[in-house]
Every structure is written in C-alpha cells, then in structure tokens.
Amino acid sequence: MLKIFSRRTGKSSGKKRGAIFQTVDVGSGIGEWTSKQAERFPSRTYVAVDPLYSLGKGAPFIRKMIKRLSKKGVKVEPRTLEDFLKTMIKRKQKARNFNIDMPTHPFELYNFEFLFENISRVLFPNGKIFVKSEMHTKLRKLRELAKRYSLRVSAIKSLPRIPVESLRTGAMKLIAEDSIQSPEKKTYQIYSLVITYGLKKARKDFDNQR
Ligand SMILES: C[S@@+](CC[C@H](N)C(=O)[O-])C[C@H]1O[C@@H](n2cnc3c(N)ncnc32)[C@H](O)[C@@H]1O
Numbered sequence: 001m002l003k004i005f006s007r008r009t010g011k012s013s014g015k016k017r018g019a020i021f022q023t024v025d026v027g028s029g030i031g032e033w034t035s036k037q038a039e040r041f042p043s044r045t046y047v048a049v050d051p052l053y054s055l056g057k058g059a060p061f062i063r064k065m066i067k068r069l070s071k072k073g074v075k076v077e078p079r080t081l082e083d084f085l086k087t088m089i090k091r092k093q094k095a096r097n098f099n100i101d102m103p104t105h106p107f108e109l110y111n112f113e114f115l116f117e118n119i120s121r122v123l124f125p126n127g128k129i130f131v132k133s134e135m136h137t138k139l140r141k142l143r144e145l146a147k148r149y150s151l152r153v154s155a156i157k158s159l160p161r162i163p164v165e166s167l168r169t170g171a172m173k174l175i176a177e178d179s180i181q182s183p184e185k186k187t188y189q190i191y192s193l194v195i196t197y198g199l200k201k202a203r204k205d206f207d208n209q210r
Contacts, residue, residue: 023046024095026049026081031069031074033101038072047076050077050078089118094122102132103133120197128195134189136191146195
C-alpha cells in the first residue's frame with residue numbers, strides 16, 4: 001500500500017523529499033502516452049505536467065482527465081514547466097527523461113532556457129529531452145539554444161509517415177487530420193528533436209559558469 005502511495009506521489013516511502021521520475025511529460029494534455037507508459041511499466045514514476053489541470057475544480061472534463069491519469073499511477077502536476085522545475089529543484093527530484101510533445105501556444109512560454117540552465121539539477125546524466133513539433137523553425141532555434149548550453153543534440157528528423165490513428169497524442173492526430181482534409185496541404189509533417197545531457201561536456205561548461 002505504502003509502495004503504491006510512494007509511486008503516485010513521487011516521494012520515497014522513507015524520506016519526505018527526493019524522487020526519481022522516469023519521464024516528466026510536459027504539456028501532457030489528455031496524457032494518453034503517459035498513461036500508456038505507466039500501465040506498461042507500473043514500477044516507474046511518470047509525471048504529467050500541464051497548467052490545464054489547475055482548471056480541474058471547475059471543469060468536469062479536466063477533473064475526469066486527472067482522475068484517469070491518477071488511477072493509472074501517473075503523478076499529476078497542475079503547473080507550467082518552469083514552475084514544476086522550481087518544485088523539482090526544491091524537493092531534490094530528478095528525472096531520467098523529459099518528454100515534450102507538441103509544445104504550442106506559444107512555444108517560448110515553456111522557458112526552455114530555465115530547463116537548460118538547471119539541467120544538472122533535474123535530469124540524470126545521459127538523460128534525454130524528447131521534443132516533437134510541427135514547427136520546424138522553432139525546433140531549429142531550440143536546437144541552437146541547447147547547443148549553447150553544451151548539450152548534445154540530434155538532427156531534426158521527420159516522423160515517418162504513419163497512419164493517423166497510430167500517432168501517439170491528440171495534438172499530433174489533430175494536425176495530421178487537418179492537413180489531410182485541406183486540399184492545399186496534402187501532407188502533414190511532425191518533427192522530432194532529442195537533446196541529451198551528456199555529463200562530461202555539460203558539467204565542464206557549468207563549472208566554468210559558477
Ligand atoms: C498542443 S497541446 C499538446 C498536448 C499533448 N502533449 C499532445 O501532444 O496531444 C499543448 C499543451 O501544453 C500545455 N502548456 C502550455 N503552456 C505550457 C507550459 N508553459 N508548461 C507546460 N505545459 C504548457 C497546454 O495547456 C496544452 O495542454
């Protein structure tokens with residue numbers, strides 16, 4: 001019982017602070033990917049972060065969404081990325097990965113700079129940040145920003161064309177359906193970028209800054 005409670009709250013049973021998260025899903029929305037992962041790997045802690053969840057009290061749809069995620073053992077955080085990072089730092093929590101699917105409206109509000117500045121406090125060495133977006137230019141800028149923080153970056157890749165129903169999140173499906181339906185936009189394109197916190201390089205850089 002205590003174990004289940006620990007996994008859901010992200011806290012270890014013995015200590016009040018400190019935890020290891022498998023993946024922090026940022027801007028998780030409905031959270032279909034996170035809940036599938038939590039179901040597949042019940043011993044891992046997944047966190048769904050989205051300011052949308054703070055509307056839960058007044059919106060039955062969102063309340064249901066939170067309930068569904070919590071039932072699967074996902075830790076729900078009604079915050080922005082920046083606010084959640086501050087909480088992680090305060091509680092000494094770290095993640096193996098961050099997952100950021102379709103960060104739109106507006107991209108800049110996510111404050112990736114704050115994430116990169118604090119990367120050694122919130123991500124384990126060789127931890128990864130997976131970003132997917134339809135906005136190639138924004139991903140290119142993000143890639144440049146990550147490089148400035150001495151993080152390892154992949155090339156920006158197009159997702160292979162797969163059937164709409166196999167796309168993993170609601171936002172991806174919406175974009176795909178929209179571009180298929182409009183005659184002038186016959187194709188849809190979603191791009192992927194992977195940023196890795198390679199300890200050696202990043203630590204050297206951060207030591208220099210301190
Ligand atoms: C386009 S939806 C993507 C939802 C889901 N990841 C998907 O792919 O279906 C973007 C989500 O990011 C959330 N969001 C907006 N600003 C955010 C921020 N600063 N930090 C975290 N999430 C944010 C929104 O509330 C929204 O649910």
